[in-house]
Amino acid sequence: MLKKFAILIAISLGLGFLSRNIGLNFQQATAISIFSASILGTLLFWDFRLGFALIGTSVLLVTRTIDLENVIKFASLDVILFLVGMMVLVGLLKESGFFAWIVQLILRVRNLTALKFVVIISVVSALLACAVDEVTAIIFMVAAIFEICDYFEVDAVPFLIISVLATNIGSAATVLGNPIGILIASKAGLSFEDFIIRAFPLAMICLAVAIFIVVIWYRKPIRKLERRIKEFGSNEMLIKLISVPPERDLKISLLVFGLTLVFISLHYRLELLWHLEPNTVLLTIPLFSSGCVMIWKWKKARDYIETDVEWWTLLFFMLLFAQAGTLKFTGVTDVLAKNLAELAGNSISTLTGIVLWASVIGSSILDNVVLVAAFIPVIQSFQGLNLNLQPLWWALLFGGCFGGNITLIGSTANIVALGILEKDKNIRINFFQWFWIGLTVGLITTGIVWVALLLLPIYR
Amino acid sequence: MKAREIMTKDLTGLSPEHSVKEALELLKKMRISGLPVIDKEGKLIGMLTEKEILSFVLPSYIGAVGRFIYEENPKSTRKKLEELVKLKVSQLMRKEVVTTTEEATLREVARIMLIHKARRLPVVDKAGKIVGIVARPDVLEAFIREAEEIK
Numbered sequence: 001m002l003k004k005f006a007i008l009i010a011i012s013l014g015l016g017f018l019s020r021n022i023g024l025n026f027q028q029a030t031a032i033s034i035f036s037a038s039i040l041g042t043l044l045f046w047d048f049r050l051g052f053a054l055i056g057t058s059v060l061l062v063t064r065t066i067d068l069e070n071v072i073k074f075a076s077l078d079v080i081l082f083l084v085g086m087m088v089l090v091g092l093l094k095e096s097g098f099f100a101w102i103v104q105l106i107l108r109v110r111n112l113t114a115l116k117f118v119v120i121i122s123v124v125s126a127l128l129a130c131a132v133d134e135v136t137a138i139i140f141m142v143a144a145i146f147e148i149c150d151y152f153e154v155d156a157v158p159f160l161i162i163s164v165l166a167t168n169i170g171s172a173a174t175v176l177g178n179p180i181g182i183l184i185a186s187k188a189g190l191s192f193e194d195f196i197i198r199a200f201p202l203a204m205i206c207l208a209v210a211i212f213i214v215v216i217w218y219r220k221p222i223r224k225l226e227r228r229i230k231e232f233g234s235n236e237m238l239i240k241l242i243s244v245p246p247e248r249d250l251k252i253s254l255l256v257f258g259l260t261l262v263f264i265s266l267h268y269r270l271e272l273l274w275h276l277e278p279n280t281v282l283l284t285i286p287l288f289s290s291g292c293v294m295i296w297k298w299k300k301a302r303d304y305i306e307t308d309v310e311w312w313t314l315l316f317f318m319l320l321f322a323q324a325g326t327l328k329f330t331g332v333t334d335v336l337a338k339n340l341a342e343l344a345g346n347s348i349s350t351l352t353g354i355v356l357w358a359s360v361i362g363s364s365i366l367d368n369v370v371l372v373a374a375f376i377p378v379i380q381s382f383q384g385l386n387l388n389l390q391p392l393w394w395a396l397l398f399g400g401c402f403g404g405n406i407t408l409i410g411s412t413a414n415i416v417a418l419g420i421l422e423k424d425k426n427i428r429i430n431f432f433q434w435f436w437i438g439l440t441v442g443l444i445t446t447g448i449v450w451v452a453l454l455l456l457p458i459y460r
Numbered sequence: 461m462k463a464r465e466i467m468t469k470d471l472t473g474l475s476p477e478h479s480v481k482e483a484l485e486l487l488k489k490m491r492i493s494g495l496p497v498i499d500k501e502g503k504l505i506g507m508l509t510e511k512e513i514l515s516f517v518l519p520s521y522i523g524a525v526g527r528f529i530y531e532e533n534p535k536s537t538r539k540k541l542e543e544l545v546k547l548k549v550s551q552l553m554r555k556e557v558v559t560t561t562e563e564a565t566l567r568e569v570a571r572i573m574l575i576h577k578a579r580r581l582p583v584v585d586k587a588g589k590i591v592g593i594v595a596r597p598d599v600l601e602a603f604i605r606e607a608e609e610i611k
Contacts, residue, residue, distance in 0.1 A: 093526075100528030139524045146519065150536035237535075242528045423520045 074325020085286025091308025126170025172401035328377035337381035359399025364406035467592030476550035506553035
């Protein structure tokens, strides 16, 4: 513990002194030191991250590295409120039984075959991840997978890994799939439509390729499941296992969520129609819907806010964004962006490659929100160099989501799924059990994105 | 009235080395819902209640899946029970236990029970050794006795 702490202090102070030596000013060096301490804090002291972020931001303020006004500006309340709204809606869906209903649908698939099972869990994982969010999606996918694997008495691990891989891929497809989606959309001024046209199809192609890879990779467990399905006959018991009463609440909740999705998908058109600033409607729709929920369920309104909204994470995000913003505010990212652009010979294709691969590698180790928060001001600084930023934003999005597949700590969905596996099945999978399949899927899908970003004109 | 006066001193406890199967039989025989786990030195190290057993049998994520009804008893229950009886008490027990002391007042005992939703509180001395146990009915009885004395 003490050793890790010493490493953290040494590296962050070292980086500060180093940046002083290469000609940055005191403020810039402080900003780098504090931000690197926060990043290392997430890596070495995950449970203490909020404490570190609070102290770090206070130091930035006291040392006048940044002022209060800019801390508030960079904290990105718009993104945070959007996430609050979505979390309330997801809480409502959960309570009304929507997720259990999805589990039930998967359990009731007729004429189940092993291949069909793999395709269904992959596609449903990916689509749910992009409609709600990856962490919520993975929980009930795990529930469905465990029930089916228990019933047919096969090892659930391969199927769990398949589902997580698909979830991470799906989370890149829309603004809703991952906190980095809305973060990038908000900072880059990208709309939901942009995501549907540019991110969704590419994510689906990657998903198809990933399914192909896992079917070959896990051919033995899949064959075993196939044998068991033949042996056990149809899944009569699974079909009846759980039920969700189709009550009024479920219908209304689905309606509220459905309308929210419809308006989110139309936000760009509505903003044009009403002459609003870009993304105003996108960011307010979840707020409006959760406001309606608060009124409809006024007796339980506090529960939604207090238990379904993850304040711990959101507060950490705000402070992290503020600290990353300090890098921009003090001009560190301008220096970094200039050097990076020179290194890449001012070629946008080379820069796209650098951003994509750096974010894939970075998010395989770090939480992807941390990584993206660090990258955003750098990319914004490229704007001053008259570079076309479009491909860089997409590179950051796909890199940040797909990198999560490479290691077992790569994304929150991985950690949540493996946590359940350990708790319920007492199975701890080792690093390499995940790494080889994760790396294969991660590299190939990122490769596809790389080619698409370089060759297809819609990403320009 | 103090905890000392209402606690059961004649203790039955589980050893961490006991199997869960033995623990289950003991719970059934004594018709109670939980027992303290005590090490060789007489220190309280945990608590094993029906709740731990139920939450082992059901999946940990049922709360997160939301509202639904189990219409069938899946086969996994049997498998879980087979695993359960093989466990040692120390593997299943709850390690964080709310306790009280001999000198605690009746009202304090009741307060702890309410706040922590505890049905029974082990009474420990300064060294962490268990000296007795207070259950909800003991507290209730003591309250009634006290009320009658005042009358």
